[in-house]
Amino acid sequence: MKKILLFILVSCVLFVSGCNDSDNSQKVEAGDYISVNYTGSLEDGTVFDTSIEEIAIEENIYNPYRNYEPLPFVAGAGQMIKGFDDAVIGMGIGEEKTVTIPPEEAYGAYCPELLIPVPAEDFESANITPIIGQKVTYQNQVVTIANISEENVTLDCNHNLAGETLIFTIELVSIEKA
16 A cells, blocks of 8 residues: 555656646747846946846946846847847746857947938037037937037947947746747
C-alpha cells in the first residue's frame, strides 16, 4: 500500500512540475506579443535609455513624465530596431542577455547628406532664435540644429544614435503566443 501511495505521490509531483515547466520553456518566436525590460548604452558605457526607473535615476536620465515599465511589442514585426528584434527571438521568460548592435542593425550610419542648410531668414520670420543643439521641427521631423552662420542654419536630420554601436541588456518579462 505504501508503494502505491508513494507511486501516486511521485506521479502527481512529476505531472504538476511538468505543467509548470512547459510555461517556463516557452521561447519567443516571430509574431509573439512580448514585453521586456531593457537598458541601452553606448560603447563608452553612457546609458541613453532604460525601462527601469531606478537605473534612469542612477544614470541621471530620469524623465518624470515617462512611465518606466516593461516595453511591449510584437517580436519580428519591425517595431524595434533590427538588432533588438533579432536578439529577443528564442529568449525565455526571465532570461536576460546583453547584445551589441552595430549601426547597420540599429539607426544606420551617420550620413553627412542629411545635414540640410536652411536660410537663416526662415528662422527670423518664424520668430525663432536658433541655438546649436536645439531640437526643432522641420518638414514634420524633429531635427537638431548643427551649425549657424549669417546665411544659413544647418539642420542635422540624422537620428541622434546614427553611427553608434548600441549595447542592450534585455530581460524577457512576458510572452503571449501569436
